[in-house]
Amino acid sequence: MKEAKEEYPRIGIRPIIDGRLGGVRESLEETTMNMARNVAALFERELKYPDGTPVQCVIADSTIGGVKEAADCAKKFERENVGVSLSVTPCWCYGTETIDMNPHLPKAIWGFNGTERPGAVYLAAALAGHNQKGLPAFGIYGKDVQDVGDLYVPEDVKSKLLSFARAGLAVAIMRGKSYLSIGSVSMGIAGSIVDADFFQNYLGMRNEYVDSTEVLRRIEHNIFDQEEYAKAIAWTKENCKEGEDFNPAEKQSTREQKDQDWEFVVKMTLIIRDLMIGNEKLAEMGFGEEAFGHNAIASGFQGQRQWTDFLPNGDFPEAILNSSFDWNGIRAPFMVATENDSLNGVPMLFGHLLTNTAQIFADVRTYWSPEAVERVSGWKPTDQAANGFIHLINSGSCTLDGTGQQSRDGQPAMKPFWEISEEEAQACLNATTWYPANNGYFRGGGYSSKFLTKGGMPVTMSRINLIKGQGPVLQIAEGYTIDIPENVHQILDERTDRTWPTTWFVPKLTGQGAFRDVYSVMANWGSNHGSISYGHVGSDLITLASMLRIPVCMHNVEDERIFRPSAWSAFGMDPEGSDYRACQTYGPVYK
Numbered sequence: 112m113k114e115a116k117e118e119y120p121r122i123g124i125r126p127i128i129d130g131r132l133g134g135v136r137e138s139l140e141e142t143t144m145n146m147a148r149n150v151a152a153l154f155e156r157e158l159k160y161p162d163g164t165p166v167q168c169v170i171a172d173s174t175i176g177g178v179k180e181a182a183d184c185a186k187k188f189e190r191e192n193v194g195v196s197l198s199v200t201p202c203w204c205y206g207t208e209t210i211d212m213n214p215h216l217p218k219a220i221w222g223f224n225g226t227e228r229p230g231a232v233y234l235a236a237a238l239a240g241h242n243q244k245g246l247p248a249f250g251i252y253g254k255d256v257q258d259v260g261d262l263y264v265p266e267d268v269k270s271k272l273l274s275f276a277r278a279g280l281a282v283a284i285m286r287g288k289s290y291l292s293i294g295s296v297s298m299g300i301a302g303s304i305v306d307a308d309f310f311q312n313y314l315g316m317r318n319e320y321v322d323s324t325e326v327l328r329r330i331e332h333n334i335f336d337q338e339e340y341a342k343a344i345a346w347t348k349e350n351c352k353e354g355e356d357f358n359p360a361e362k363q364s365t366r367e368q369k370d371q372d373w374e375f376v377v378k379m380t381l382i383i384r385d386l387m388i389g390n391e392k393l394a395e396m397g398f399g400e401e402a403f404g405h406n407a408i409a410s411g412f413q414g415q416r417q418w419t420d421f422l423p424n425g426d427f428p429e430a431i432l433n434s435s436f437d438w439n440g441i442r443a444p445f446m447v448a449t450e451n452d453s454l455n456g457v458p459m460l461f462g463h464l465l466t467n468t469a470q471i472f473a474d475v476r477t478y479w480s481p482e483a484v485e486r487v488s489g490w491k492p493t494d495q496a497a498n499g500f501i502h503l504i505n506s507g508s509c510t511l512d513g514t515g516q517q518s519r520d521g522q523p524a525m526k527p528f529w530e531i532s533e534e535e536a537q538a539c540l541n542a543t544t545w546y547p548a549n550n551g552y553f554r555g556g557g558y559s560s561k562f563l564t565k566g567g568m569p570v571t572m573s574r575i576n577l578i579k580g581q582g583p584v585l586q587i588a589e590g591y592t593i594d595i596p597e598n599v600h601q602i603l604d605e606r607t608d609r610t611w612p613t614t615w616f617v618p619k620l621t622g623q624g625a626f627r628d629v630y631s632v633m634a635n636w637g638s639n640h641g642s643i644s645y646g647h648v649g650s651d652l653i654t655l656a657s658m659l660r661i662p663v664c665m666h667n668v669e670d671e672r673i674f675r676p677s678a679w680s681a682f683g684m685d686p687e688g689s690d691y692r693a694c695q696t697y698g699p700v701y702k
């Protein structure tokens with residue numbers, strides 16, 4: 112498929128200086144510019160855009176000693192598609208005369224901790240200005256004093272710079288993009304009542320809606336790349352093994368029908384992707400309008416029930432699009448929310464933009480207490496499972512990266528696509544079986560993926576909920592995927608839907624509130640779904656949520672990992688209360 116090259120927003124770096132010419136400014140020019148170049152090199156080395164290319168930085172044409180140069184820099188940033196703004200300085204400069212006033216750019220200031228010149232005093236003055244003007248900014252200030260001109264970026268500073276940049280880029284990349292709903296509300300799931308005000312005001316995104324019949328029209332009228340389809344169906348036959356049909360004999364589809372279902376779901380996959388991002392090939396075929404796509408960075412497919420009562424389900428298209436590989440090879444995953452649960456699609460998008468990896472979509476289905484496990488299986492859970500665990504499982508729509516068949520340093524992992532080897536992609540496919548869909552639920556047939564996620568992966572589950580009177584809230588649970596004895600897995604898994612993929616999850620417990628035990632984590636989960644990202648990324652999610660003014664109602668991230676704009680501390684010393692008050696006071700960024 113031919114795709115236009117994406118132009119990603121850049122990080123703008125503003126070297127701030129003491130404007131006093133005649134000695135002071137001149138003596139600081141080089142040090143200040145070097146600090147900016149050094150940070151740009153750090154970002155370009157450490158951070159990648161979702162397509163795997165290095166993040167790009169833009170440095171102001173001159174150091175900024177006052178408002179004229181601040182304005183010149185703002186103009187340059189606008190011309191150069193800057194989406195995130197970082198000011199750096201080794202010295203005292205003039206607070207409100209130099210700060211970035213663009214309300215839409217996430218902002219941070221790094222005040223160098225030297226003492227020959229007071230970078231930290233500027234930082235304090237500039238942050239006070241930001242806070243007084245209602246333009247929240249993150250403050251970065253190293254713990255240990257450095258010598259003037261030292262280009263080494265200490266670990267604490269580096270970690271804050273990178274958290275800020277990752278979250279800031281996520282904000283900038285999603286802005287102006289759309290969430291595409293294919294279909295409407297699935298089975299009364301509130302998250303699929305797509306709330307345009309939330310997307311517009313909080314995320315700066317648009318909503319696009321197409322009826323599911325558009326997928327059918329394109330199938331019936333062959334509006335998809337025929338060559339790609341031939342390649343896709345051949346690849347699918349070779350790589351996606353079909354499982355046994357567990358449906359009662361009288362309800363089983365014929366072999367002929369099953370073969371047609373394979374063709375149908377492969378076509379659906381091409382079409383849903385084309386609906387999201389367009390496809391120039393369609394223009395060559397005479398479908399110029401279809402070729403544009405909907406500029407979607409995330410989407411959701413309603414499926415249940417009207418579509419799935421009638422036609423093959425969306426599990427295969429969703430699972431393959433959500434994975435980091437298909438017949439075109441290893442590539443970036445798409446974010447496609449099952450049951451059009453947009454409020455799970457959004458945390459999938461957050462997780463993806465923060466890590467560049469695929470995201471697991473799952474029902475948060477069952478809390479298994481140690482007592483219940485012992486009762487039904489005879490096994491008394493030990494070690495990580497000792498406090499019980501949560502069964503994450505949905506109807507076979509989950510990313511195949513969720514098998515845990517990729518690895519990093521010998522441990523199971525879910526990696527950015529450019530780190531995934533051919534062997535690892537193949538291992539994910541080999542670990543997955545495609546069962547004829549349970550036709551009690553899915554009368555229209557289709558195939559559901561089945562696998563068991565490997566234990567031992569650090570993961571973070573998150574979810575947005577819309578609370579009337581409050582607005583959106585984010586919940587976060589860091590934890591691990593776990594292995595349980597095979598026979599116990601068998602017993603627990605077969606009590607549910609054995610044609611669907613299973614992940615056994617234990618959250619990190621803190622002994623307090625929603626994290627006092629595993630039961631309470633599930634009991635406090637705000638909906639039926641969770642989005643699961645590889646790694647402990649709760650701190651980056653918190654940073655991102657603060658940029659979007661979405662309060663975090665539940666998390667188990669250690670205090671020392673929380674990084675929010677400096678103004679948050681002016682709303683009180685209790686971090687949760689201050690987060691709510693700050694988010695309420697500022698309100699959504701794009702209101």
Ligand SMILES: C[C@H](O)[C@@H](O)[C@@H](O)C(=O)CO
Pocket residue numbers: 415450474505506552639
């Ligand atoms: C097939 C069923 O309707 C499932 O799709 C259901 O358990 C859910 O996933 C609910 O979120």
Ligand SMILES: [Mn+2]
Pocket residue numbers: 449450473474505506639640
């Ligand atoms: Mn579900």
